[in-house]
Amino acid sequence: MIPAAFYYVRASTLNQAIDLLRDDPDETKLLAGGHTLLPALKLRLASPALLIDIGGLAELKGIAISKTGVRIGALTTHAELFASEPLNKELPVFRQAASLIADPQVRNRGTIGGSLANADPAADWPGVVVALQAEIEIAGPNGLRRVAARDFFVDIFSTVLEPNEILASIHIPRPKAGTRFLYRKIRHPASGFAVVGIAVGVRLQQGVVAEISVGVTGAANHAFVGHRAADFLTGKMLSRENIDQAAKLLSETTECLSDRYASAEYRANLIRIETTRALLALSS
Ligand SMILES: Cc1cc2nc3c(=O)[nH]c(=O)nc-3n(C[C@H](O)[C@H](O)[C@H](O)COP(=O)(O)OP(=O)(O)OC[C@H]3O[C@@H](n4cnc5c(N)ncnc54)[C@H](O)[C@@H]3O)c2cc1C
Known part of the structure; x- marks a missing residue:
């Protein structure tokens, strides 16, 4: 239950995280809520040389609601998705789904971006974002790109994310009235x-x-x-x-x-x- 040795850097901007990731993407792991990655490190299922902690990145936080839809930062926790009144006024399915995830400890630390990027076949958010016809925004060395949630998941624990990319946010188009x-x-x-x-x-x-x-x-x-x-x-x-x-x-x-x-x-x-x-x- 003791991880292999690794270097740890706490990124202070998204660009810095992308630069750090660029050096050796295959030997680097991003750390968000840590509720999947830390057990994997302890069990030595993952042994990265470098851990980039993205947990402090303001660019990946927050829930913004506009006339066209909702933007959810990748670092938004399950508990924040449960608690957000403006979000749940628009889309109560977030409260409902978040309430079904694990327990309060996991909900307080685990993030929607970590869940989607990890692509556990048994995770909850993938099914929800597919039904919401969301788009996933991805940041990488060449800037931002968007992928429909339905095309994001490729296989067990596998997505279209390249090793040098970071899941930045989730965009949900405003559903028609009455949906x-x-x-x-x-x-x-x-x-x-x-x-x-x-x-x-x-x-x-x-x-x-x-x-x-x-x-x-x-x-x-x-x-x-x-x-x-x-x-x-x-x-x-x-x-x-x-x-x-x-x-x-x-x-x-x-x-x-x-x-x-x-x-x-x-x-x-x-x-x-x-x-x-x-x-x-x-x-x-
Ligand atoms: C006891 C327990 C019960 C759980 N039960 C449930 C459940 O019922 N339903 C459910 O859906 N989930 C469940 N989970 C999983 C939980 O929701 C995790 O927190 C979540 O899957 C991963 O989010 P995280 O922020 O902790 O990611 P981390 O553990 O930090 O990272 C997970 C992986 O994703 C990568 N990653 C993280 N963020 C990004 C990003 N922005 N861009 C690119 N890659 C990224 C990391 O490098 C790592 O490979 C459970 C976990 C535990 C420990």
Whole structure:
């Protein structure tokens, strides 16, 4: 439980962090909340030569709400996302999802940027940002670039981030009036991570689905968009029969993960059940 030796630098600007990262990106790790990285160092699952602490970078902090949407700095903690009144007035799904993450200790230190960059297949925020149709802003030696959240996650613990890049912020377009979001998950009983998590955003017009987005986490190698359920429901009533059919289609979409906690068949069934529950809750 003792990490290998490493150099430690606390960056004071984003540019300094990018410069430091440029020197030897493969042997360097960024430290945000530390609630994933520090256990990995102690278990020697990671042994970087240099640790860049980005925890003090003002550029990566804060929640800003504008007419076009919401910008969340990468260093915003789960607890801050839970507590922000302006954010939760716009998008109450943040409070709801944050309340389901782990325990108060983890929520007080863990950051949304750290969670997304780490791309644990069982993390909660990936499913939520996919359903919110967010964009991830990435800072690197060539400046800033943006990637749709649905294209950000590549595989287990793998994203489109290059080793010399830093996840800077998350941008969520303002949803159309009347859009409601819900995140549901089946928690792993020990860690609280999602065995399966389903995030749904839906806008109804006279009971008919005008727009819908679905994000799935926990079930597969990485979070993904529930296209088949959304395509099936668009233009239809959110009736019990249609909900059942959409949930079934979604559960058949992907090759689910299988581990000692949950088989692939069990996870597929949880996709069906949690999608049904989320859509039923949003139908009334
Ligand atoms: C007991 C326990 C229970 C947990 N339960 C849950 C849960 O129920 N749901 C859930 O979603 N999560 C859960 N987590 C994970 C928790 O949310 C982590 O805090 C989070 O995944 C990582 O955020 P962090 O800020 O701590 O990142 P760190 O640990 O600092 O970093 C994690 C990784 O991301 C990289 N990184 C961090 N920030 C950036 C950035 N801005 N740009 C590029 N790379 C970056 C780091 O280099 C590192 O590789 C749990 C963790 C613990 C310890």
